[in-house]
Each structure stands twice: as structure tokens, then as C-alpha cells.
Amino acid sequence: MPNDMQTSGIRDHRLAPGDYAENFSDLHPPMDDHEALVAADRCYFCHDAPCMEACPTTIDIPLFIREISTGMATAAAKTIFAQNIMGGMCARVCPTETLCEEVCVRETAEHEPVQIGRLQRYATDALMAKGEHPFSRAADTGKKVAVVGAGPAGMSAAHRLAMHGHSVTVFDARSKAGGLNEYGIAAYKSPDNFAQAEVDWLLKIGGIEVKHDSPIGGDMTLDSLKREYDAVFLAIGLRGVNALRTEGEDLENVRDAVDFIAELRQAKDLSSIPVGRNVIVIGGGMTAVDAAVQSKLLGAEHVTMVYRRGKERMSASEFEQELATSKGVQIIYGAAPLRVIGDKAVEAVEFAYTREENGALVTTGETFTLPADQVFKAIGQTLEGAPAGLEIEGGKIKVTGSGRTSDPKVWAGGDCATGGDDLTVTAVAEGRDAAEDINTKLGG
Amino acid sequence: MADLTSTFVGIKSPNPFWLASAPPTDKEYNVRRAFEAGWGGVVWKTLGEDGPPVVNVNGPRYGAIFGPDRRLIGLNNIELITDRPLQQNLREIKAVKRDYPDRAVVVSLMVPCEEHAWKAILPVVEETGADGIELNFGCPHGMAERGMGSAVGQVPEYIEMVTRWCKQNTRMPVIVKLTPNITDIRKPAEAARRGGADAVSLINTINSITSVDLDNFAPEPTIDGWGAHGGYCGPAVKPIALNMVAEIARNPETADLPISGIGGVTTWRDAAEFMALGAGNVQVCTAAMTYGFKVVQEMISGLSEYMDEKGIASTAEIVGRAVPNVKDWQDLNLNYITKAKIDQDLCIKCGRCFAACEDTSHQAITMSDDRVFEVQNNECVACNLCVNVCPVEGCISMEALAPGEIDERTGETVSGEYGNWTTHPNNPGGTMCNVMPEE
Numbered sequence A: 001m002p003n004d005m006q007t008s009g010i011r012d013h014r015l016a017p018g019d020y021a022e023n024f025s026d027l028h029p030p031m032d033d034h035e036a037l038v039a040a041d042r043c044y045f046c047h048d049a050p051c052m053e054a055c056p057t058t059i060d061i062p063l064f065i066r067e068i069s070t071g072m073a074t075a076a077a078k079t080i081f082a083q084n085i086m087g088g089m090c091a092r093v094c095p096t097e098t099l100c101e102e103v104c105v106r107e108t109a110e111h112e113p114v115q116i117g118r119l120q121r122y123a124t125d126a127l128m129a130k131g132e133h134p135f136s137r138a139a140d141t142g143k144k145v146a147v148v149g150a151g152p153a154g155m156s157a158a159h160r161l162a163m164h165g166h167s168v169t170v171f172d173a174r175s176k177a178g179g180l181n182e183y184g185i186a187a188y189k190s191p192d193n194f195a196q197a198e199v200d201w202l203l204k205i206g207g208i209e210v211k212h213d214s215p216i217g218g219d220m221t222l223d224s225l226k227r228e229y230d231a232v233f234l235a236i237g238l239r240g241v242n243a244l245r246t247e248g249e250d251l252e253n254v255r256d257a258v259d260f261i262a263e264l265r266q267a268k269d270l271s272s273i274p275v276g277r278n279v280i281v282i283g284g285g286m287t288a289v290d291a292a293v294q295s296k297l298l299g300a301e302h303v304t305m306v307y308r309r310g311k312e313r314m315s316a317s318e319f320e321q322e323l324a325t326s327k328g329v330q331i332i333y334g335a336a337p338l339r340v341i342g343d344k345a346v347e348a349v350e351f352a353y354t355r356e357e358n359g360a361l362v363t364t365g366e367t368f369t370l371p372a373d374q375v376f377k378a379i380g381q382t383l384e385g386a387p388a389g390l391e392i393e394g395g396k397i398k399v400t401g402s403g404r405t406s407d408p409k410v411w412a413g414g415d416c417a418t419g420g421d422d423l424t425v426t427a428v429a430e431g432r433d434a435a436e437d438i439n440t441k442l443g444g
Numbered sequence B: 001m002a003d004l005t006s007t008f009v010g011i012k013s014p015n016p017f018w019l020a021s022a023p024p025t026d027k028e029y030n031v032r033r034a035f036e037a038g039w040g041g042v043v044w045k046t047l048g049e050d051g052p053p054v055v056n057v058n059g060p061r062y063g064a065i066f067g068p069d070r071r072l073i074g075l076n077n078i079e080l081i082t083d084r085p086l087q088q089n090l091r092e093i094k095a096v097k098r099d100y101p102d103r104a105v106v107v108s109l110m111v112p113c114e115e116h117a118w119k120a121i122l123p124v125v126e127e128t129g130a131d132g133i134e135l136n137f138g139c140p141h142g143m144a145e146r147g148m149g150s151a152v153g154q155v156p157e158y159i160e161m162v163t164r165w166c167k168q169n170t171r172m173p174v175i176v177k178l179t180p181n182i183t184d185i186r187k188p189a190e191a192a193r194r195g196g197a198d199a200v201s202l203i204n205t206i207n208s209i210t211s212v213d214l215d216n217f218a219p220e221p222t223i224d225g226w227g228a229h230g231g232y233c234g235p236a237v238k239p240i241a242l243n244m245v246a247e248i249a250r251n252p253e254t255a256d257l258p259i260s261g262i263g264g265v266t267t268w269r270d271a272a273e274f275m276a277l278g279a280g281n282v283q284v285c286t287a288a289m290t291y292g293f294k295v296v297q298e299m300i301s302g303l304s305e306y307m308d309e310k311g312i313a314s315t316a317e318i319v320g321r322a323v324p325n326v327k328d329w330q331d332l333n334l335n336y337i338t339k340a341k342i343d344q345d346l347c348i349k350c351g352r353c354f355a356a357c358e359d360t361s362h363q364a365i366t367m368s369d370d371r372v373f374e375v376q377n378n379e380c381v382a383c384n385l386c387v388n389v390c391p392v393e394g395c396i397s398m399e400a401l402a403p404g405e406i407d408e409r410t411g412e413t414v415s416g417e418y419g420n421w422t423t424h425p426n427n428p429g430g431t432m433c434n435v436m437p438e439e
């Protein structure tokens, strides 16, 4: 008998073949010309616009929207890319509800912001569809820069450095570039292999060589890079994951949410990804939401997200939480895992209710148990494999100014470095700014 | 519900909203449906001489200007007068008038500038039972090239002559429709009056090119690669039309000449504004062409509501009420001092008032780090630009200083007395001054 949502255990093909494509289609579908014109009309072209200030890459939002409204989506795209070379991905993944759109004056006026994210996608899609790259490289400076990590921070820095005429080599531990754009972001935010398309498009600037399967730490060390290159930019993200430190954590079918998501993102056929009937996701961030929603979309019957603190403390935005519940995920706030129960594989998880007392989290004494055949841990990523000798602060590489580390030849940015939220757009901004600083240092 | 009935040059209609001579009134089918929808009257699409009808272009005849949300705000056309046979139009006019005796049916006419041509058409129109005629001296394209339409309307002597021919050859009231494509609208109105016109109607369309095709480098609408200027109408022309109506209404020579107001009337409010400036009724074209005949229902309910609220019993009470307040610049009270005031509760902090005032006015609005915008009374000249650019209605208002208050900008006390430029100490012409102020 074929599998369905009620089949117990971890199973693939729970849904009808057509359901997968529909479930994983664009969360924010592209706008057609008419929708874009109507949406663009709503922008007031604010003075010193609050949306622009709220954007970590400071895109000139009112200007690009005005360019759309006059029928020049490609000009709008150039306005966007000048500030944010990954404006295409950011249009898809930015939590705009807590960035530009949150402060849009039309949110104040009518509780309905200008749809900045979707308009940005409309513009960037228009230019990228032409296959054109809007920037050209300055004359070769003869300087060489190493970038470690091909995620948004690394690729943004590489692009800006190449634009200034430097020769850039990007080293990445994995077999594909893109970092979490390729391996982490929810599939319904970046369908149709957009992450790779964006990397290919970005590389058209020229002067960038990407070396896959080339981790720094083994044969190649930071010291050797420093000898061979004029400057090094570290953008290695957060490769480690936090452990639950709970009894039973090692039982079968208890795994890190990021690994599950990476596997899902790389799958050629989503129906071949097995998922449990009763799935529990532990955590309260974007990773937890993405693991929970995508489990549900793969056909899990019951998906429960359990977060140890209250709703207001959850780092996933209100929008993300609503997205999860609208897809059928149940969210339990204020409960922490006590132990994972099972013989060989997980069968249930016991939780204790919690409350905050003077800032400290304490258990109330009351407990409950949920059946589970699959558990995803999503309680935070950590810095792993940072080269020795750099100053670390709060678990991240310490940087000052535009990504300067304690080593004068080394810069760092993105999730692995201090400062800013762990978001794609912040990584892009930090990569760009570090590149500008390196360029200045190299006499550009 | 207020009484909306209107009598214009003796022609009665249940409301003052007429359809202007244009495609909406080109045939019986349309006019019947317009009357069913509630229109008070129509001016039938302009008829020409008997014989082979004119021929229209077979490519696009309209061009447009759009506002936000692709609202049509200006329409341009290169259409000619009716392209249907005269006899067919006459039959239809007669049938409609017979079935709708309470509605106004006026027939627009344009024939060559020769007395025999007018003498020929007037009796056959009269025979339909129509309530009156309107002389189309306004069409600015096509027909003007043939010595008709605005080619007549631009020469006051011709207006007077043709009007006189008509008055001598028909018992029907004669309305003269004016072209705005002249420098001083009072001259053609005075000529119409001298010729014996019962009324004028205005405005006809304004010479215009609405857009240019930037791939083919041709004006739009483009006919096989070429374009010609057309006539502009719709909401965009309303301010021009209002001014022309007011000019005629306050000109002593024509003050008692009835006016049918035309140009951009889209809502009851537009209609009331035309009437306040002296129009006895209004005519509508673009609004009907944009939204269909049903728009008249909003005009009817809106005007009626307004009249009830104001205690106005008949539409005649609105007509001309604003005319005494239309003055020359030199009459305006220079001692009336206002200051902009921003309602902080309504402000959405877009900063447009700041950009406008800072960059193009008098640097009288300040912006704080947390985006609070405030008017500095010592700099504000009360130009009203901030009010005009603010997207929130009622957020910025102009407040008058009371007599005795100090104007912080000049340091002077508000006198409370009327004082205009003619008596102002800075006026080199002193009290004798009658030069036109600069724009």
C-alpha cells in the first residue's frame, strides 16, 4: 500500500506527485506588470525614506519604485544592485515585515505597507532575465584577495572586490557556492534553483575564481592565505549547531534541522525525502519555522514546534509564525525538552512547562509528553572552524568598523562575525563594506 | 431630496447634468440608455450638411494621460463630427424626443460658414421637435482645417455673423459653444452675445499632443506612422475651463449671458463648482466615456445631498454664487496672514512637506532626528505648497492669524484691516496702480 500522511514512521512519497510542486511553489509569487504598476503607485517617494534607513544595504527604495512606476524595471534593478548585488535573493528571503515594510509610512497610514519586497523581485527579475550583468570590472590592480566562504557575505565581497579590479579567489568547503542561500533558505522562498542562477549571474563580473571543496583549516590555513594574498575576507558562517544536552538526544531520528533542510534543498525530487508522521521541532528561530513548515509540506500529519520561551521572545517574526500555523504547524510556547524517549529510535519527547522569573527561565513542575517519530533540533548555530589567532567575542569573530579583525590583513563578515542580525541582507551589506575597506587599504 | 430641476435658456430638464455633444450622444441607442440611467439632457453629436457624411480615421482616435492607479485624467481625440447620414440622425432625434419629452434634447450643428448652409439645416432640425441648437465653433482638429469648428470660433466676427444667421432663421434657442484655443475667452463670448446668442457653452477641447511613441518617433494616437494634434478634455482641463467660465461670468459685457459649463466634470462636486462660477448647467463627456452612463447617479445623489445639507432649495441658487468672489490679484487682501499648521496626530512622517519647503520654498519646516516635522512661523510665507504635497487629507492646514497677533516672520502686528496692492506703500504706482501683477 502506498504511503500517506497517516503512515507511521519516517516515509517518503506521503503525498500525491502533483502536491509537491504546489506545496513548494513561490511563497511570494512574482508580480506581473500590472500588479507592479499598481503596487508602485502607492509609494509616496518619502524624503529621507524610513524604508531605506531600515534596509541593512540602504537600497534607495523610493527611487527604484519610482523607476518601476515609469516603466523602467531595469533601471530600478540597477539602483538595487548598486547597493546590494544579491538584491534578487534578498527580495525573496528578507523578513521585510521587520525591515523596510515595517517602517513604510503607509504601514503607519493604512496598516498596509508598500510591497517593497515583491517590487524588488519584479525589478531584479526583469534585469536578470535578460542575462545581462550591469557592472563592469575596473582595470586589473594586480592585487589578490582571498575570500573564505561562498555564502552571501563572501560572494558580495568578492563581487565588490572584483569590480574594483582586484583578483579574487573564493574558497568554500562545500561542493556548491551560495552558502545558506543554496543549503539553508526554505525551498518555497527560492524555487527554481535561483541560488545557483544568482551566483552564475554575479560571477559574470569576471575576476573571481571559485574553488569548491576547499575548506580552510586542513592543508590550507589562514597563514598560508595571508602569505599568498594581499588580504583575506572570512565569511564562513555558522557551521556548528547547538546540542539539546538532554537525555535521549542520541536516539535514532533525532537530527539537526539544518542538515534536514540542506538535504531537502539538494533533493532532485522532493517526494523522495522521507519525513515522520509525528514531527517535533525544537526551537524558535527561522530554522525551526523552516524545518516545521517544510516537514508539513512534505506530508507529515502532525508537526509541533516547541519553543522554550513566550511568543514575544521568539526570533522568528510574527509573519513567519503565522506562516507556520497557516500551513498546519502547531506552535507550543513556554515548554522545554526534559528527555527524548525511545528504545532505539525516538518515540516521544517529554517537555516541562516554563516561565520567566526575573529574566531566568524556570520550569513550572508541570510536564507533558508528545509522540514523535522524528525530532529536529533547531536551537541555534555556532561558529566552528574559525582560524586560530583571531580575537573572538560572544562566540563570533570580533570585528570593528567595516569588518576589521584583530589581524590587520584579515577581515570578516556575515554570520561568523560580530555585529548585525544573522540575515542574508546583513551578510551582503557586511561583505560589501569589508570589500570597500579592503579596497581602500590596498590603495584602490 | 433636493429639487434638481433646471431651466436653461427656457429648456427644462429634471437635473442640470447633460451629456455633451460627443460619442455618448451619437445615436438613439446611446441616448435612450443615457436617459434611462438618469441624464437630464443631451446635446446630440454634431450634425453636418446633408450629403455624404464625413469619414473618420480607421486607426486609433484617442490618446490619454493617466494619474495614479491608471486613472484616466486627460483624454485627447481626433474624431470628427458625426459620420452617420443626416437623415438617420434626424429620424432618431425625433423618436427620442417623442419618447422623452421631459428631457432636454439639443442638437449640435456645424456646417460651412455660408448663410445658405445654415438656412438649409435649421428647419429640418426644428422639425424633429428638438429643444434647441448648439453651434460647434470649437472642434480644433480636422473640421478646423476645412474652415469650420475652431476656425470660426477663433474669429469673433465670424461667431457673431453665424449666430445672427441662426437667430434670424430659427425659433429654437441658440447656444454657442466656444473654443478655449484663444488668448481671451471674453472676446468670442462678447461676439456671441452681439450675434444674439441665448447662451454660450464652454469649453470645447484644447489643442494637444498627449504622448509620443518613442520607438517610432510619432505622436500618439499614431495612424500608420503619423499623428496629428487632437482635442484635450477630461479632469485635467477642469481648471482651465473653470477660469474661462468665471471670466465670462464676471465680465460686465456678458454677465447676464447664460453659460453651460463643460470641461472635466466628473463628480457632483465638479458640477457644483462650475455652477457656482456662473454655469446654469453642466455638460459631461469624458466621465461618461470613462465610467459609463451610470456616473450621473453619483452626480445626482451628491448634489442633492449637498443642497439638503446647505439648505439650498433649487439649483438656480447655486448658479453664480462664487462669481462676486472672483477678483483680480490686485484686489486681494495683503493683510490676511496665515501659517501652515501640521496635525502631529495625523502625520505619517513621509517628509514630503519638508522636501518641498526646504528645496523649493522658504525653509520653514524643520525635521527632527525622530522625523517630527514642524512649521517655523518665523519663516512660513503661507504658500500652501506643504498642504498640496501632503498625502494625508487634512493633516496640514492653513490657519489665519487673528487681528492683534504678531506675524513672527515680519514682526508686524496683524491689523485686521483690508489693504491691497493698489494702496500698498511698495507700489510705485501708488493708489493709481492698475498694472497687471506678475504671474
Ligand SMILES: Cc1cc2nc3c(=O)[nH]c(=O)nc-3n(C[C@H](O)[C@H](O)[C@H](O)COP(=O)(O)OP(=O)(O)OC[C@H]3O[C@@H](n4cnc5c(N)ncnc54)[C@H](O)[C@@H]3O)c2cc1C
Pocket (backbone or CB within 6 Å): A093, A094, A095, A148, A149, A150, A151, A152, A153, A154, A171, A172, A173, A174, A177, A178, A179, A180, A181, A184, A185, A186, A189, A214, A215, A216, A217, A235, A236, A237, A238, A239, A258, A261, A286, A287, A290, A385, A413, A414, A415, A416, A421, A422, A423, A424, A425, A427
Ligand atoms: C534554515 C535557515 C533559514 C534561514 N532563512 C533566512 C531567511 O529566510 N531570510 C534571511 O534573511 N536569512 C535567513 N537565514 C539566515 C541566513 O541564511 C544567513 O544569515 C546568511 O546565509 C549568512 O551568510 P554568510 O555568508 O555569513 O554565511 P553562510 O551563508 O552560512 O555561508 C558560509 C559559507 O562558508 C562556507 N564555509 C564554512 N566554513 C568554511 C571553511 N572552514 N572553509 C571554507 N568554507 C567554509 C560554507 O560552506 C558556506 O558556503 C536562514 C538561516 C538558516 C540556517
Ligand SMILES: Cc1cc2nc3c(=O)[nH]c(=O)nc-3n(C[C@H](O)[C@H](O)[C@H](O)COP(=O)(O)O)c2cc1C
Pocket (backbone or CB within 6 Å): B438, B439
Ligand atoms: C508657483 C509658480 C510660479 C511661477 N511663476 C512664474 C513666473 O514668474 N514666470 C514664468 O515665466 N513662469 C512662472 N511659472 C511657470 C513655470 O515656469 C512653468 O512654465 C510652468 O509651471 C509649467 O511647467 P511645469 O508644469 O512643468 O512645472 C510659475 C509656476 C509656478 C508653479
Ligand code: SF4
Pocket (backbone or CB within 6 Å): A042, A043, A044, A045, A046, A049, A050, A051, A052, A061, A062, A065, A103, A104, A105, A106, A114, A116, B350
Ligand atoms: S516608506 Fe513606503 S512610501 Fe515611503 S518611500 Fe519607502 S516604500 Fe515608499
